[in-house]
Amino acid sequence: MYLARPPSCKQTVDPSATTSTQGLMVPKTSTWIDTHEAEEDVAASEMSVSFQEMSLEDEPSDISYLPPSGSSQSSPDRDSGSASANGDGWAERKWLVSESRLLQLFQICAVCGAAVAETRTTTHSSQIKIQWNCLNNHSGTWASCPDRRGMAENNLLISASILFTGATHTTLLDWANLLHTPIPKNTQFYKMQEVYLIPVIQQAYRDQHETIMERLLQHCASGHTIDLCGDARCDSPGFSSKYSTYSFQDDTTKEIVHVELVQVTEATSSVAMELTGFQRGLDYLLERGLKVGFVTTDRSPSIRKVMRENYSSIRHEFDIWHVAKGVKKKLTAISNKKGTKDLQPWIRSITNHLYFSCDSSKGDEEVCVRRWTGLLHHICGIHRWEDGGAECTCPHPPLTEEQQKRKKWLDKNSPAFLGLQTVVMDKDLLRDLKQMTLFKLTGSLEVYHSAMLKYAEKRVHYGYDGMRARTQLAIMDHNSNVDRPQATTKKGEPRQRFVFPKQSDRWIAKPINKKTQQAFRDDLMQRVLERRDDPTVIYSEPPQHRSSAKT
Structure with missing residues (x-):
């Protein structure tokens, strides 16, 4: 199979050749175009793909000449939306054509309608060139695509x-x-x-x-x-x-x-x-x-x-997502130990609280650290406490007595709380919280890295120039x-999809x-x-x- 474009052909005519073959009268047709000598004229002339769809110059068509029944007859208006009809150059549509089907177009001379006596095909990768000679000594060359300085x-x-x-x-x-x-x-x-x-x-x-x-x-x-x-x-x-x-x-x-x-x-x-x-x-x-x-x-x-x-x-900030991911990993490992199962229902809320502490601090390092460590009081059901002589409260609205009873608070002496305390009060984490108060994320970079896999897969080796390109x-x-904006339906409503992440127990839109x-x-x-x-x-x-x- 070959990639084919609308044909162009260079033909030579013997002056002594007649325009009739075996009693068949055929019309004289316009000269075909050579892709090597007049590529610009190809776009200007709207020549049909079929050899039987040749435009006439002056003489009326001879109704005694009928093309083969298998040939398609189409008017220029039938495919007005095609790229080739619009002269889009390299962007015109290209088709996969079987070689046997392609050679069927070279059984009859495009000039006089006589039988083609000889064809010679030459291929160069995806390009195929066909040279033909008919019984009346007409000849021509057709190429499946134009050449660019010989290529x-x-x-x-x-x-x-x-x-x-x-x-x-x-x-x-x-x-x-x-x-x-x-x-x-x-x-x-x-x-x-x-x-x-x-x-x-x-x-x-x-x-x-x-x-x-x-x-x-x-x-x-x-x-x-x-x-x-x-x-x-x-x-x-x-x-x-x-x-x-x-x-x-x-x-x-x-x-x-x-x-x-x-x-x-x-x-x-x-x-x-x-x-x-x-x-x-x-x-x-x-x-x-x-x-x-x-x-x-x-x-x-x-x-x-x-x-x-x-x-x-230059101020150096840390990506909160990476930190929250590490905290969640540590809490999951602790909750899988014996006697710490009560911590599991709180893991999602704890990681969300880390985001909240950084976002609500508005650049204040002390506020960020105080709100994060206040988690140890809230998780035990204590919503008002003293810290350094100052009275502190949870930022959430007051809980009703029913809500207070329904929550599964942790006991301060339980293994689950003690394990949580080691994570929350980690000295490295408390130090790094001071560089997370502007609530900066690199999630969009992770999205870019994910899209980069389309161009540079990790399991494929590339040379340096290829990798850079x-x-x-x-x-x-x-x-x-x-x-890119969010897609909408025909009614103008925003489109969404529902996913069920492995780390989650709920659907997310x-x-x-x-x-x-x-x-x-x-x-x-x-x-x-x-x-x-x-x-x-x-x-x-x-x-x-x-x-x-x-x-």
């Missing part, structure tokens, strides 16, 4: 589509081989990726990056600061990673501002790659002139130290869809956003073709297997 356009488009959609050539090649559909092989694909695809991705990424940086610099020039979130992603689980990408996100717009790709050979170990990427990325943003107000990260000890020693003017594709995809927009891919495809048309870009065609058949 089949579809070969370049297939390679670009593989990379730009986050797929791998190995997977697509297996699919194509099973379907017996020729596409560029490994050598040709990786050569195109090196010369055309990766440079185009890098240039498009730089354009988007500079646009974001220009906006941030203008924001800083007006006297404001930039708030950043940062997190690292390794290319494989465990402690044997080869790459680590450290991403910085604007906390206001949720756009990825900058990313650093670190290879393990640039650091002392795979664990140290995170710190290397963080320092390198933050230094770059500061050197560009950004005024950073605070940076939110996880509780990495190495990043905590370097922020304290080298970036003391795929990371940049993920960033452009994320930044292009960062403001989550909003459904509108589908992502992938317009940046169309721009990349156009840039690839423009780069191919650039004569200054040197591309040496790798040796490819070309097949030829004569009938």
